Amino acid sequence: MPHREFQGQVAVITGGGNGLGKACAELLGSQGASIFVNDERNGGKDALAVVDSIRSRGGTAAANGNSVLAGDVIIESAIAAFGSIDILINATVYTPQTGSIVDANSLDWDVSKDVQIKGSYKTTNAAWKHFRAQGYGRVVNVSSLTALHGLPQQSIECMAKHSQIGYSFTLAKEGAKKNVFVNVVFPVDMKGGTADDELSAATFVSFLVHERNKTENGGAYELGGGRVAKLRWQRSGGLLLRADDSLGPEAVIKGWSRVVDFERPEYPSGPNKFMDLLNVGLKLPFDKYAASMSFKDRAVLITGAGSGLGRAYALHFARLGASVMVNDIADPSSVVDEIHQMGGIAAGTVGSAEEGQKHVQATIEAFGRIDVVVNNAGILRDKAFHNMSESMWDPVLSVHLQGTYNTCRAAWPYFVKQKHGRIVNTTSVTGIYGSFGQANYAAAKSAIIGLTRALACEGAQHNILANVIAPNAGTNMTKGILSDEVSKALKPDHVAPLVSALSGDAVPSDTTRGVYEVGSGWFGKTRWERQPGWSLVTDGSSLDDILAKLSSFTASQPTYPISVEEHQCIIAREASDSQSVSAEKVLANIRRAKEAKPQGSIYTYTERDLILYALSIGAHHSNLPLVWEGHQDFTALPVFGLVPFFNAKLPYKVEDLMLGYDQRTLLHVDQYLEIRSPIPPSGELRTFPKLIQVVDKGRDVMVVQGFTTVTDKNQEVFFNETTVLVRGSGGFGGDSVLADRGAATARNNPPSRAPDAMVEEKTHEGQAALYRLNGDLNPLHIDPDFSQKGGFKVPILHGLCSLGIAGKHIFQTYGSYRSVKARFTSVVLPGHTLQTEMWKENNKVVFQVLVKETGKNAISGGAVELDSRGASFL
Template sequence: MSELRFDNQTVVITGAGGGVGKAYALFFSKRGANVVVNDLGVSHRGEGASSRAADVVVDEIKAAGGKAVANYDSVEFGDRIIDTAIKAFGRVDILINNAGILRDVSFKNMKDIDWDLINMVHVYGSYKCTRAAWPYFRKQKFGRVINTASSAGLFGNFGQTNYSAAKLAMVGFTETLAKEGAKYNILSNVIAPIAASRMTETVMPPDVLEHLKPDWIVPLVAVLVHSSNTSESGGIFEAGAGHVAKLRWERAKGALLKTDDTLTPQAILAKWNDVTDFSKPSYPTGAANFLELLEKAQDVPSAPAGESFDFTGKVALVTGAGAGLGRAYALLFARLGASVVVNDLINPDPVVQEIKKLGGKAVASKASVEDGDAVVKPAIDAFGRIDILVNNAGILRDKAFTNMDDDMWNTIMSVHLRGTYKVTKAAWPYFLKQKYGRIVNTSSTSGIYGNFGQANYAAAKLGILGFSRALALEGAKYNIYVNTIAPNAGTALTRTILPEDLVQAFKPEYVAPMVALLCSDKLPEPTKGLYECGSGWFSKTRWQRSGGHGFPVDVQLTPEAVLSQWKKIITFDERSDHPEDSQAGLKSIMANMSNVSVVSNAAIVVTGFTTKDARSGEDLFYNESTMFIRGSGGFGGSPKPTARRAKAATAAYKPPQRKPDAVMEEKTSEDQAALYRLNGDYNPLHIDPDFSKVGGFKDPILHGLCSFGVSGKHVYKTFGAFKSIKVRFSGVVIPGQTLRTEMWKDNGTVLFQTTVVETGKPAIAGAGVELLSTGSKL
């Protein structure tokens, strides 16, 4: 494969004074590009300024024979950065929006400056640089844009509500750019890199950072921005430590209910399994066909009556409640017994009077959502508390990106994203104090999938989802639940083109029941969800991630290597998963750190898992996992275990110096790992030769738990049932090798060890079981 070159092209890289940005700059200069090295020279918190960071990189490029110029402007002055490229090289072909800072703090302690600085650098800065480059891209009918998200944005992260919001905003922004740019050969993609930088060095240990070198990110970006890429646009990619994968949205088939008076919160709850049923999913790039769904809903029988929801004693605040969706939410909450605070910047009084005529309780909150304290104050003054917050207020400033100006961008951000933050921030102390809160935030399909002419709106709306996901993590401990909806309802436009009966079925009143359900105490999945709804249809939306490809960590990764595995990287097959957070895969197992002790410069971490019956809540069994972590000691922990543990968990189980009482051998099959994989352990280390090499194994190894299971079976067949089993993994097994289990019985205990016959090396040692019966089977 020929080398991917960038001769005579100009690449602008923001935040290129260090970390991933510097790696980009050095790479593209070596591959023939002219490089603009932008760096303001601030700290990872966005403080201070220095030209040195950019100058050092430029000098390094020039010393190697490359072409580069420095730019020291803040990304909020994106026009100056792009102007530097035009003046120095006469063109701009590739823009990599990489600049970033961190202002991590719990939401309770977050200040406006923490929110505003993150938004300015990550969101507004990316917009400004892209907007400045866009006319040149359009004129030359070529442009490539890389925006930078993060796992915090994709999944949410504790202490990073600001950063999570900004980073997921980049996804909505990118998806819209991809749609607008397609006609002009302007391709835009977004990456979520995991790499060492000035930011990550504050939160990750040195030994971890060593395996997260920026060099692992660059080859993916090179493939995406190369002229040979003519179709991959609007993509979302994860990359780091040699692994590259793609993400996309997956939508459940959803529940369909008749749009009449029987469409209630309890009717949706009765269909909740359908709302969250991903057995027949779709993979959309835009909003659902609501007209088609609506026609199908007309044929659905009315929902049976169920137990009515009761919000008596609860106080619900709805922003933007003077009309439309907000009004429908306010009226429904009032009918269900809640005291309602009707917020609207223009005139909330008509809705307040409407509620009072129904016999409900309501007060007005006439304030902009940009002044969150003023919005929340009437709730406290009138009712002394706030239990429910529905952030619904919104406006539109739609315009093709080439014609969008700063006022359009900032106005949308101020109302939608910052307004959601400000009102929530004002309500948060009350939620914490009463250990109760329900929040529904409003996204949009324009944000989830991007939409032509709505780059500002899409960024803001998906930023709200990132905010919600991080907030849900912080709130869960305090019984504060946060969910996000992407609603569809009728507009003045739909009334001009649809029959009146269909117009009525698009009414906001048919979205409101979903909001009430999300704010109740009856939701099976109480927090962090994303739901699309409208026209009698309600569906959950989530991520799907490709299995991707893992490259060997002992070989320098190149764009050509990435390109050679491209089909595997972007293919969604049986290896795909659905990550919800960093603990994906442990949804039904309650895990807790039960023990950490110090041994010299290492730490021993014991993690306990209790598996419960999902229906009854009854404990089924308990597992422990003990890990010896080198180089993680010295933190002042106890040199001895501190938690109370079962005697069997700490038993030495040393085999006696005599002939085994029983021996059993079993040859594993060459497809043993593939068969064991059916249990749900999809770790590619055990099936993918390339990935196993990343782990330092020439061939894929058998799952340790599979060897464990075979050994346990040998004990069971020989001595009968047991109530506990403990092993220590001491070596690897290659599928096809033979396992030999040697066993010694000692009253109610059986000690055993397992070796690989072909090599004579131990696979399991220090093992033993407690028998249920002490009677011998010998």
């Protein structure tokens, strides 16, 4: 980029002491802008360090250590220092602790909401009047990929960061007439990311905030791996039904494939044409589907149910047999009475939606259970952004967002315990697309989308489905927005069938974390479309280059990622493609890898290592043959064979065997071990790896590798076969079917009878720390910060440790064996209790390992082949 592109411009950058904020500050500072770096971390020292860096290169900068909650002070201080403000980049980062919504720290929630939502409002609101007065301003807000799709146990982060999407779209609409542009970006942390990646992201941000940007306003951009891609909301063609009293959830479920059909999509910036849809729908046949959906013996809590949509939901669920808890800030007894008069079951609870714990407890006390939560309560405090005060901002965030969070959190333990729960939260078209004069409402409703998706991810393992709807109906809340005629036509009753459909069990099991728009008998789904990305060259991308790239953005070959993992895979694949990695090259790499000659990796061990291994998989001090080298029957466990091969050096690179490799998407799927000769009590072993097969499953890749371990006399002692799955890296046209290799690929389904033997063992919290001393030093098993980035609240136990424990149980029960095969199917945390269930079939023992705390199998399809000794040594 040519020097001094930003001469005379003043940029305020919050969170400017680290990450993207720092990269933007240093880049804009090098291009002539006066930079006001705000960052309160480390007492403002981070901001000072960036200022020193900018000044050392001849730039102009000043530091500020205020909290973003003092946004007005920050902006006025910047103007006092440099005389004006032209650019605002809200890049403040607060990373809350990960954890279940039940365990989430309330302080984390409050700080995230304040720093990342209200802080953005405070700085932007203070700058807005200056932007309007001078007829120019550029704002970039920062969201995240985590917020876009949701991640388990990251509800707070997803809530806070997703708020910036609808909020930014709203400000873009408000600012357009005054030449104030607002965009939102999603920085992506790619494995192996470099400083150049961060600089390339800053390069694109610098375009968005430049005065020569005349076109990009209200956009959403993904920045990662040195690339940029544009995202936009896509609405399905949807399902249209006759909107009258015959409309029920059965018709919605029957037509569900059309609800989610994107064959003829739209790319809207606001609500659907609901009056037109209503008129067309009234010409359709009556709903002919017999009422079959029942919520008998189910309890449903609905907030804001004293009138409008909530009342319609309450009456609707009551007609379907549900026990309904009607909540409203005013006395909801009139709705409760209506339900009683129609023969239904209902009770009421008075209070703000923020009192979620109170309302959930009232539901439990009244009905003995809770099955469905419908968060509907809401208020409006609309005003043009420059006139929006904190007294308008805070109540909207509290009722909509805090109320939704508190109610979901209170209901969650009941859902988990009963392994069933349904959550329907409420966003709006404002939260999706933005709407003039509703910045507070947009931030709250957009945040609810992020929160819902995180809860859906977390709840999946417990059969808890969470979705969010954007209803269109005439209610008290929309008075003054919709005309009386339109308000009467758009009935809340015609929204209710979608709510009950999403609350039942008849929709497809993967119907979770969805965003749905509904009204006037029309039901549609909304999703993100990602247009193909392109690389940013940090040493030569001029503003003209970026303009040219943006003008060539095309919808050809778009993608529709639905998870963080899938999204990262797409980015990695594009980066790989841009580096001319072709399918032909991958296939050639596989051929060469199969022919590669390994040198052999040395593993030296003594009796001490055999004892350490036994202890690391839970051997007790009383198991003398395993832990005392002086015992006459001292022996190595057969599963010790899982250790020597682990760090063997490969004669090829795994990343060359597929498209777009990302180690974070790699899963250890299968392990097979043969013990080919007696295990020496000590010695020097050498392991020779070999690529056995690479299977292209279309989207994913399976890599099968063999490891032959020999003694110093070249006698084979172990053979290991490891199968890993790498998501999102397929599509190069290789083998499509995994070859049958006998015992190594056998399915080993357990018999239908009860297990012949069971051994239960509680792992201890330090077990992963001990097991890693065998050679697997992956920080995922020891470093909480690293494990949290991988989506795990605490470091997880090694899969091979779980297999070792099972192998020990089998050895204790049936004696030694010649081979062991297992499939890893779920995560084990240190402290979990493992139950090994065994079935003896002739010379074979089929087994599986159950995690008692989760009810899931950690290992499935396991089997050992017993050797001739056949008896336990213990």
